[in-house]
Amino acid sequence: MTIGVRRRMGVEERRQQLIGVALELFSRRSPDEVSIDEIASAAGISRPLVYHYFPGKLSLYEAALQRAAQDLAGRFAEPAEGPLGARLERVMGRFFDFVDEHGPGFSALMRGGPAVGSSTTNALIESVRQAAYEQIVRHLRVAEPPVRLELVVRSWISLAESTALIWLDGRRVPREELQTQLVHGLAALLAVSAAHDEEMAALVHRALGDEPADGPFSALVTRRIPPVS
Numbered sequence: 001m002t003i004g005v006r007r008r009m010g011v012e013e014r015r016q017q018l019i020g021v022a023l024e025l026f027s028r029r030s031p032d033e034v035s036i037d038e039i040a041s042a043a044g045i046s047r048p049l050v051y052h053y054f055p056g057k058l059s060l061y062e063a064a065l066q067r068a069a070q071d072l073a074g075r076f077a078e079p080a081e082g083p084l085g086a087r088l089e090r091v092m093g094r095f096f097d098f099v100d101e102h103g104p105g106f107s108a109l110m111r112g113g114p115a116v117g118s119s120t121t122n123a124l125i126e127s128v129r130q131a132a133y134e135q136i137v138r139h140l141r142v143a144e145p146p147v148r149l150e151l152v153v154r155s156w157i158s159l160a161e162s163t164a165l166i167w168l169d170g171r172r173v174p175r176e177e178l179q180t181q182l183v184h185g186l187a188a189l190l191a192v193s194a195a196h197d198e199e200m201a202a203l204v205h206r207a208l209g210d211e212p213a214d215g216p217f218s219a220l221v222t223r224r225i226p227p228v229s
Contacts, residue, residue: 021039031057068105085187163182
């Protein structure tokens, strides 16, 4: 019989392991509910050894949050090829994949958790929002976005966040429906802004010029609100 020998890890390798373990636990339960003892047990090390690598749960939470933030920001990356509506649907699919996989941690981050209010946490949240904003503007093919476009896109990002949080509270609406609804929401916000500004109108026409007849944006335009009986 072969007896397994626990391999010693280097400092950075152990730190990355602890971050991964913490992120997995924070993904299943609110960070407030996860103790250092649980993290140590899941990592197969002692509680004092966790403190050797991280001064406390807050610093470990922030490190896990940084990894999660990089992951989430990457979900908005999409090749700028093909119809805009289809691209945004894929982006929303990956966004909701993340929310689904990291529900309690995502909720704790946005609603309040152990690191809320810290400069590190606030900076990470804003970095994700900025990455999302830059990606959406890139999809709209705008090099220097006018202020009205910035208002539309940043408002839409906030809408996506709040929609995801409400969805996590019981998942009472099919996520595929919400993904499409958010794509339609961006189109609606763009249309309202375009109705009041010629520059925005030209921008929207350029962005939606190659939308197919059966695409999500076209479906929104052609859909009619049923009459009230």
